[in-house]
Amino acid sequence: MSTLSEVAAHAGVTSATVSNVLRNRGRVGEQTRKRVLEAVAALGYRPHLAARALAEGRAPTIALMVSSIANPFYPEFALAVERAARASGHFVIVCNTNQDPLAGRKYLEQIAGTLSEGVLVMNANLDFADLHQTEARGTPVVLCMWERPHDPPGLPCVAVDFRRAGELAAQHLLELGHRHIVAIVGSKRAGIHAARYEGFVDALRAAGVKLPRTCVRHAPDTIEGGYAAARDLLEAHPHTTAIFATNDLPALGSINAAFDLGRDVPTDLSVIGITDIQLAQQSRPPLTTVAVPTVEAAELAVSLLRELVERPGDLRGAARNGTRNETRHDLRNDSRGGAQKRASEAPRVCVTSEPRLMVRGSTCAPRSKGGPTKKARRG
Amino acid sequence: MSTLSEVAAHAGVTSATVSNVLRNRGRVGEQTRKRVLEAVAALGYRPHLAARALAEGRAPTIALMVSSIANPFYPEFALAVERAARASGHFVIVCNTNQDPLAGRKYLEQIAGTLSEGVLVMNANLDFADLHQTEARGTPVVLCMWERPHDPPGLPCVAVDFRRAGELAAQHLLELGHRHIVAIVGSKRAGIHAARYEGFVDALRAAGVKLPRTCVRHAPDTIEGGYAAARDLLEAHPHTTAIFATNDLPALGSINAAFDLGRDVPTDLSVIGITDIQLAQQSRPPLTTVAVPTVEAAELAVSLLRELVERPGDLRGAARNGTRNETRHDLRNDSRGGAQKRASEAPRVCVTSEPRLMVRGSTCAPRSKGGPTKKARRG
DNA sequence: GTGAAAGCGCTAACAG
DNA sequence: CTGTTAGCGCTTTCAC
Numbered sequence: 003m004s005t006l007s008e009v010a011a012h013a014g015v016t017s018a019t020v021s022n023v024l025r026n027r028g029r030v031g032e033q034t035r036k037r038v039l040e041a042v043a044a045l046g047y048r049p050h051l052a053a054r055a056l057a058e059g060r061a062p063t064i065a066l067m068v069s070s071i072a073n074p075f076y077p078e079f080a081l082a083v084e085r086a087a088r089a090s091g092h093f094v095i096v097c098n099t100n101q102d103p104l105a106g107r108k109y110l111e112q113i114a115g116t117l118s119e120g121v122l123v124m125n126a127n128l129d130f131a132d133l134h135q136t137e138a139r140g141t142p143v144v145l146c147m148w149e150r151p152h153d154p155p156g157l158p159c160v161a162v163d164f165r166r167a168g169e170l171a172a173q174h175l176l177e178l179g180h181r182h183i184v185a186i187v188g189s190k191r192a193g194i195h196a197a198r199y200e201g202f203v204d205a206l207r208a209a210g211v212k213l214p215r216t217c218v219r220h221a222p223d224t225i226e227g228g229y230a231a232a233r234d235l236l237e238a239h240p241h242t243t244a245i246f247a248t249n250d251l252p253a254l255g256s257i258n259a260a261f262d263l264g265r266d267v268p269t270d271l272s273v274i275g276i277t278d279i280q281l282a283q284q285s286r287p288p289l290t291t292v293a294v295p296t297v298e299a300a301e302l303a304v305s306l307l308r309e310l311v312e313r314p315g316d317l318r319g320a321a322r323n324g325t326r327n328e329t330r331h332d333l334r335n336d337s338r339g340g341a342q343k344r345a346s347e348a349p350r351v352c353v354t355s356e357p358r359l360m361v362r363g364s365t366c367a368p369r370s371k372g373g374p375t376k377k378a379r380r381g
Numbered sequence: 382m383s384t385l386s387e388v389a390a391h392a393g394v395t396s397a398t399v400s401n402v403l404r405n406r407g408r409v410g411e412q413t414r415k416r417v418l419e420a421v422a423a424l425g426y427r428p429h430l431a432a433r434a435l436a437e438g439r440a441p442t443i444a445l446m447v448s449s450i451a452n453p454f455y456p457e458f459a460l461a462v463e464r465a466a467r468a469s470g471h472f473v474i475v476c477n478t479n480q481d482p483l484a485g486r487k488y489l490e491q492i493a494g495t496l497s498e499g500v501l502v503m504n505a506n507l508d509f510a511d512l513h514q515t516e517a518r519g520t521p522v523v524l525c526m527w528e529r530p531h532d533p534p535g536l537p538c539v540a541v542d543f544r545r546a547g548e549l550a551a552q553h554l555l556e557l558g559h560r561h562i563v564a565i566v567g568s569k570r571a572g573i574h575a576a577r578y579e580g581f582v583d584a585l586r587a588a589g590v591k592l593p594r595t596c597v598r599h600a601p602d603t604i605e606g607g608y609a610a611a612r613d614l615l616e617a618h619p620h621t622t623a624i625f626a627t628n629d630l631p632a633l634g635s636i637n638a639a640f641d642l643g644r645d646v647p648t649d650l651s652v653i654g655i656t657d658i659q660l661a662q663q664s665r666p667p668l669t670t671v672a673v674p675t676v677e678a679a680e681l682a683v684s685l686l687r688e689l690v691e692r693p694g695d696l697r698g699a700a701r702n703g704t705r706n707e708t709r710h711d712l713r714n715d716s717r718g719g720a721q722k723r724a725s726e727a728p729r730v731c732v733t734s735e736p737r738l739m740v741r742g743s744t745c746a747p748r749s750k751g752g753p754t755k756k757a758r759r760g
Numbered sequence: 761g762t763g764a765a766a767g768c769g770c771t772a773a774c775a776g
Numbered sequence: 777c778t779g780t781t782a783g784c785g786c787t788t789t790c791a792c
Contacts, residue, residue: 053769
């Protein structure tokens with residue numbers, strides 16, 4: 003690991019010049035540039051990122067907070083985030099909160115602003131107060147998948163119209179002719195998945211189909227969770243012809259439950275999920291689901307975060323624009339004020355493109371109930 | 382974001398004292414300590430990790446190189462790594478190489494030693510030369526899952542006896558009475574999965590069962606890859622009663638293929654894999670597989686890496702032990718020599734506990750072939 | 761016990 | 777065009 007000044011010495015110039023050459027700043031003579039480049043190559047010089055971070059007042063990393071990367075959806079998302087981050091020269095620190103707000107807070111306290119210049123939050127079950135605090139301290143925060151575009155949170159976010167996803171799922175089932183439908187709703191915690199469920203219920207209602215309370219179960223967002231809920235539901239409501247799950251994993255679990263109950267999917271039972279994780283197309287039968295624009299959301303989230311980092315009025319922006327000779331105290335006040343002001347203005351909301359129905363093998367018209375338009379009824 | 386000296390000012394002491402209080406170094410008077418702690422709390426001070434990294438000459442992060450976190454095995458592993466790293470105060474930067482050695486090299490060049498103090502490599506398809514180079518530059522590298530404990534690579538590693546895993550799989554199939562067996566071997570690339578396959582073949586051979594070339598396919602480590610290979614194999618060898626895959630994903634794909642071919646698993650066809658990813662127990666039927674100690678490997682890898690970082694003779698160790706006033710040049714030389722010497726000594730190999738057979742629903746005795754001990758034969 | 765001071769490697773004015 | 781000069785925020789000798 004050679005340093006800038008070693009390179010400078012080797013090239014017979016000063017470190018400032020080497021720095022200029024390396025970052026294409028300021029004008030540098032052609033021959034000097036060449037000599038510097040040679041020295042760099044000769045010594046195998048690599049910039050020290052931590053030093054640069056300190057000098058620039060910004061780190062080349064962003065933190066991605068997820069509840070648990072073991073859930074197959076997150077890695078797909080994380081991969082997309084990493085790609086996007088990489089494209090803008092950033093590294094990604096993955097922070098698993100394991101659904102524990104305290105773990106999340108500890109992470110935020112440690113890395114925000116000192117090791118990462120921004121924070122991406124993906125269903126990490128964090129305390130909003132903590133998030134606001136890190137924002138107030140000058141580190142931008144972006145929520146990666148807000149479920150209700152029309153009901154923005156108090157934080158910048160990328161929103162996906164999950165309500166629409168629920169509607170799409172309902173429409174599909176309705177068009178197929180299903181009337182005996184049950185639902186598995188993920189994550190009891192307030193709000194999460196609520197939009198999906200609302201969209202689904204409303205679409206059913208609009209078609210004159212009811213979804214009684216007894217036909218709904220809350221379940222963890224896992225295959226096992228969906229499995230248990232589906233068994234339960236299927237035993238309580240044997241005439242069920244279709245299951246809607248607010249997430250793919252529970253939908254997959256429902257298929258397993260049907261399998262164990264000796265019911266064939268889709269002929270005896272249709273199953274539909276939401277998200278379209280990779281596994282959805284790899285299971286047997288492949289899962290019909292409403293695809294959510296994961297990659298797009300990841301890209302938007304990263305670019306929104308970058309924008310927030312760059313944006314004047316931001317803590318870092320102010321600090322860089324300010325004169326170095328001002329006292330730190332003044333800078334702090336300015337910037338903190340800026341950050342607070344920003345937080346109280348309406349934070350930005352990016353909306354992704356719409357969810358899309360992916361018809362695959364887990365749904366079909368209900369057996370022996372007549373065509374799609376016939377309305378079957380049963381007490 | 383307040384700074385150390387702000388805290389110091391607030392407490393009426395100097396930044397050195399605050400530092401001492403915070404890291405429990407040096408003797409600090411009880412009252413001073415108390416005042417400092419109050420100031421810290423009052424200002425909501427958080428240490429600036431990048432600054433600390435620069436001053437200490439070591440970063441609080443490690444890099445985890447994986448080929449693609451989208452493969453469900455990696456997230457499970459990454460989660461375990463993160464937990465272990467966290468326990469030792471480290472953050473994890475996840476680096477997806479997407480199987481591209483160049484992408485891997487770029488990552489290594491950028492972060493190694495400057496943003497992360499060590500590198501964990503998990504099947505990232507990296508150039509060994511690159512790895513040696515980063516080691517020579519003073520950043521410890523640990524291979525996370527070396528497949529052959531008795532044939533160590535030139536780098537420190539955590540080894541898992543995958544040969545044994547292959548044997549275990551073979552024994553299980555043999556005991557069940559299978560004789561018409563085919564195999565799907567992952568990752569054509571030299572070496573990877575070779576041990577698993579060898580163990581499997583040798584165990585078969587020892588039992589007098591042959592595995593002709595035509596009964597083996599190479600396939601990517603994906604569900605689709607396994608699916609295609611299995612279809613192919615099953616069509617070419619209709620009498621097959623069991624499929625062995627060197628990885629769970631292709632094993633799962635084989636189950637799908639059997640499903641599509643109208644063959645019931647396990648009654649018409651037994652399927653066994655290796656690894657025991659979470660999905661294995663969540664599929665229908667649940668997959669019989671040979672479990673590999675993932676979490677243990679992750680923990681060993683992290684602790685081995687830490688050891689390497691700490692170890693005197695190491696670049697960083699030397700630099701910290703050396704006198705600050707020596708010229709940088711001398712330090713460099715010393716340390717580089719140390720690093721090289723270390724690399725040429727036998728690098729450490731940690732071996733995990735043995736793989737374990739997990740009998741689940743995808744295997745059973747072959748149909749109508751008599752009991753497990755009867756030897757069925759067919760041209 | 762506590763403070764003063766140097767320095768980690770790099771960047772960014774500003775001066776020449 | 778290039779060098780000088782201050783730091784970024786923290787750690788760590790070494791005096792007092």
